[in-house]
Amino acid sequence: MNTALPALVPALPALGAAALFATGRRAPRFARPLAILPVLISAVLALVTALQLGTGRTLDAATRLTPTGGPDISLAIHLDGYTSLITVLVGVVATCVQVYSTAYLRDDPRYASYAALVSLFTAAMFLVVYSGDLIVLLVGWEVMGICSYFLIGHHWETADARSASLKAFLVTKLGDVPFLFGLFLLGADAGTFRINGVLAAAADGRLAHPTLIALLLLGGVAGKSAQFPLHTWLPDAMAGPTPVSALIHAATMVAAGIYLVARLLPVFLLSGAALVVLAVMAAVTMIGSALCALAQDDIKRVLAYSTVGQLGYMAGALAVGDREAAVFHLVSHGAFKALLFLSAGVLIHAAHTNSLSAMSRMPWLAERVPDARWTLGIGLVALVGLPPFSGFFSKEAVFSAAEHATTRGEALTNGVGPAAGVPVAAGWIVLVAALLTALLTAAYATRLWLLAFPGRGAVAAAGTVVPRGEAAEGHAAALADTGEDLPVAASSTATAPSVHATEPAAMRWPLWVLALPTMVFGIAGLRPNWLPALLDGGSLRPSPATAVLGTGLALAGVLISYAAWRTVTARAARARAAEAAGAAAPQSTDAVDPGRALLGPLYGPAQHGFGVDRLYERLFVLPTLGAARLVRFLDREVVEGYVQASGGGARLLGWAVRRAQTGNAQTYLSALLAGVVLIAVFVAVGT
Amino acid sequence: MHLAYPAVLAALLFSVGVYGVLARRNAVLVLMSVELMLNAVNLNLVAFDAWLRDALHAGQALTLFTITIAAAEIGLGLAIVLLVFRTRGTPDIDRLTALGDRVAERQNSADDSVDASKGQAVS
Numbered sequence: 001m002n003t004a005l006p007a008l009v010p011a012l013p014a015l016g017a018a019a020l021f022a023t024g025r026r027a028p029r030f031a032r033p034l035a036i037l038p039v040l041i042s043a044v045l046a047l048v049t050a051l052q053l054g055t056g057r058t059l060d061a062a063t064r065l066t067p068t069g070g071p072d073i074s075l076a077i078h079l080d081g082y083t084s085l086i087t088v089l090v091g092v093v094a095t096c097v098q099v100y101s102t103a104y105l106r107d108d109p110r111y112a113s114y115a116a117l118v119s120l121f122t123a124a125m126f127l128v129v130y131s132g133d134l135i136v137l138l139v140g141w142e143v144m145g146i147c148s149y150f151l152i153g154h155h156w157e158t159a160d161a162r163s164a165s166l167k168a169f170l171v172t173k174l175g176d177v178p179f180l181f182g183l184f185l186l187g188a189d190a191g192t193f194r195i196n197g198v199l200a201a202a203a204d205g206r207l208a209h210p211t212l213i214a215l216l217l218l219g220g221v222a223g224k225s226a227q228f229p230l231h232t233w234l235p236d237a238m239a240g241p242t243p244v245s246a247l248i249h250a251a252t253m254v255a256a257g258i259y260l261v262a263r264l265l266p267v268f269l270l271s272g273a274a275l276v277v278l279a280v281m282a283a284v285t286m287i288g289s290a291l292c293a294l295a296q297d298d299i300k301r302v303l304a305y306s307t308v309g310q311l312g313y314m315a316g317a318l319a320v321g322d323r324e325a326a327v328f329h330l331v332s333h334g335a336f337k338a339l340l341f342l343s344a345g346v347l348i349h350a351a352h353t354n355s356l357s358a359m360s361r362m363p364w365l366a367e368r369v370p371d372a373r374w375t376l377g378i379g380l381v382a383l384v385g386l387p388p389f390s391g392f393f394s395k396e397a398v399f400s401a402a403e404h405a406t407t408r409g410e411a412l413t414n415g416v417g418p419a420a421g422v423p424v425a426a427g428w429i430v431l432v433a434a435l436l437t438a439l440l441t442a443a444y445a446t447r448l449w450l451l452a453f454p455g456r457g458a459v460a461a462a463g464t465v466v467p468r469g470e471a472a473e474g475h476a477a478a479l480a481d482t483g484e485d486l487p488v489a490a491s492s493t494a495t496a497p498s499v500h501a502t503e504p505a506a507m508r509w510p511l512w513v514l515a516l517p518t519m520v521f522g523i524a525g526l527r528p529n530w531l532p533a534l535l536d537g538g539s540l541r542p543s544p545a546t547a548v549l550g551t552g553l554a555l556a557g558v559l560i561s562y563a564a565w566r567t568v569t570a571r572a573a574r575a576r577a578a579e580a581a582g583a584a585a586p587q588s589t590d591a592v593d594p595g596r597a598l599l600g601p602l603y604g605p606a607q608h609g610f611g612v613d614r615l616y617e618r619l620f621v622l623p624t625l626g627a628a629r630l631v632r633f634l635d636r637e638v639v640e641g642y643v644q645a646s647g648g649g650a651r652l653l654g655w656a657v658r659r660a661q662t663g664n665a666q667t668y669l670s671a672l673l674a675g676v677v678l679i680a681v682f683v684a685v686g687t
Numbered sequence: 688m689h690l691a692y693p694a695v696l697a698a699l700l701f702s703v704g705v706y707g708v709l710a711r712r713n714a715v716l717v718l719m720s721v722e723l724m725l726n727a728v729n730l731n732l733v734a735f736d737a738w739l740r741d742a743l744h745a746g747q748a749l750t751l752f753t754i755t756i757a758a759a760e761i762g763l764g765l766a767i768v769l770l771v772f773r774t775r776g777t778p779d780i781d782r783l784t785a786l787g788d789r790v791a792e793r794q795n796s797a798d799d800s801v802d803a804s805k806g807q808a809v810s
Contacts, residue, residue, distance in 0.1 A: 663787020666780060670709050
């Protein structure tokens with residue numbers, strides 16, 4: 001096959017972005033077609049490329065871009081099953097997001113530049129995925145970073161968005177510095193920047209410093225994929241528009257780090273220490289972010305922490321050497337997290353608030369957004385990992401990979417590297433953390449659902465007056481919504497026929513486009529000649545032990561969360577009754593939050609991300625500000641003092657000399673004479 | 688004749704010239720004092736020429752040269768003084784400070800204006 005087709009895939013959105021930047025202000029009518037069409041065509045081309053490539057084949061083409069004196073930089077394309085899968089995901093999600101944005105940002109005055117940045121971002125992601133050269137990959141990597149910065153700061157009128165965009169930029173750049181050095185070291189050790197060359201060098205054992213390289217690269221990966229300790233930017237990045245969160249901060253950009261590790265996995269497999277570090281990083285990220293998600297009130301922050309946690313799953317899968325499971329989870333997570341974010345966007349659009357506790361006091365919300373209610377439910381079930389949704393299969397793949405890695409030499413590396421290269425410790429760490437996180441994920445997903453659509457009974461308990469007869473129905477809906485029999489609940493509550501027109505069609509059908517893969521994509525891993533054939537060929541079937549364990553824990557999480565919600569709701573109702581009876585029981589409006597009951601004393605710290613932000617502020621921000629103040633002081637008072645003093649001294653001297661310029665010639669002559677006499681006397685005395 | 692007499696006479700003449708140049712106010716008198724200084728030099732030149740018995744009489748030749756230059760110079764000088772007198776109405780050299788620093792001049796004029804206002808206030 002020719003290389004023109006895959007070359008067009010990144011080129012088209014980039015050209016579209018350039019056209020949008022050029023014409024956006026003068027011809028706003030063309031902004032929408034220019035935003036949607038290139039991305040759509042790219043998505044189709046990516047699909048065609050994937051189909052042409054088929055399974056089990058790779059394509060490499062390269063042209064030397066520039067000689068450097070060291071390893072050359074080449075414009076290289078590398079296509080295999082991984083790139084096919086991820087480019088199709090990126091294309092689909094980006095198209096959905098562009099369509100959705102036309103409605104979501106309909107009245108935005110900066111829509112053209114927004115759409116252009118999204119297109120540019122899409123092009124950069126395609127470039128990262130297709131690139132066969134590390135330096136070209138780095139270009140795409142950094143373009144994505146800057147697009148993310150601009151898009152988070154899209155509402156730059158608010159201080160939140162400004163500081164969040166700066167934070168995202170600085171934190172990811174903090175990771176990118178070691179990443180850059182890691183790339184240089186990798187290129188120097190392997191003698192080439194071509195990824196194939198690097199992998200060949202890793203296979204031959206020609207890399208002199210594998211641990212150092214892997215750890216340096218992990219810095220960039222932690223920054224881009226929001227892993228502990230550089231995860232703090234992602235929850236704040238929710239200041240951007242919701243479609244951006246769906247595209248960049250859930251589905252694609254944050255997955256770039258995972259994708260890079262997957263591509264360079266043979267290098268990482270050379271270093272057991274780096275894998276253990278990655279495993280610990282993933283474990284801390286998973287558990288911490290799940291706890292944080294349980295305590296957040298902003299629906300987008302819940303989803304953001306959930307993204308951090310799911311990225312932790314992918315990192316964990318990589319730490320146990322199974323890149324198939326990681327990419328499997330990447331793709332299914334990309335679909336269902338984009339779905340969750342877009343659904344949450346519809347909710348926010350309808351409710352005009354991000355706050356879950358505010359949503360819980362809006363009984364009409366469920367009827368207002370029927371599509372989003374369904375798709376949010378689908379996405380949450382996939383997130384929890386209940387069969388047969390995609391999340392179950394991909395999460396299951398991670399579990400079984402971790403389980404295999406707990407036995408030495410059994411890790412599912414699928415021939416990418418030596419199975420014995422995966423430390424047993426990494427397997428145990430990932431397995432335990434992943435199982436614990438499955439429980440917590442189920443808990444916070446249930447909490448999100450219960451708070452967003454509490455049903456009428458809970459609303460009544462929380463203080464909103466509704467007719468008595470409807471309360472029981474809402475109660476039944478809430479009960480049913482926790483598990484598989486979701487349709488019963490939805491059909492029983494979808495009452496008002498006119499509410500369907502409330503959200504524009506462009507915001508509704510992308511949800512269903514994404515809901516489809518969320519529901520059925522997981523099945524692709526069942527047969528070895530379906531998805532695994534596209535990847536490394538290993539098995540992605542769920543293994544019985546972990547499947548039962550994982551699903552059981554997820555169900556337990558759901559039930560615990562629901563029980564806690566029931567308890568706090570009942571307590572709130574009792575308190576309300578007591579209040580009505582005249583007792584002076586102060587009722588707090590957010591008492592129905594099951595997260596508070598579940599987390600107990602951890603609730604406060606978890607709400608603030610366990611103080612990591614505050615710690616960083618103490619450790620890095622304040623010293624930096626102090627240093628800046630010191631530099632300012634030195635500049636203003638010391639350096640500028642010298643400059644000012646030299647100027648003042650010259651002026652003073654000038655003033656003194658000017659005093660002598662009286663214009664009276666006789667004075668000058670007198671001074672001249674006096675000088676001559678003095679010189680004469682000195683000469684006479686001297687000799 | 689001993690060399691001391693013309694030398695002392697020349698020194699006295701020069702001193703008178705210096706005093707005139709530094710102390711007189713009238714520009715014409717200043718020019719005259721310059722002439723006195725030049726002539727003191729001339730006297731010295733001639734006296735030393737005679738005392739040293741110079742075969743080429745360089746001193747006398749230089750004296751003639753100086754006299755010529757002095758004549759031209761005094762002509763030019765008097766012409767300038769005449770023009771200054773015509774434009775400014777005064778030959779007083781203390782008042783011809785147009786080339787001085789403007790700040791100093793402004794201070795002078797400020798002093799003048801203060802004096803003037805004082806005068807006005809009195810009147």
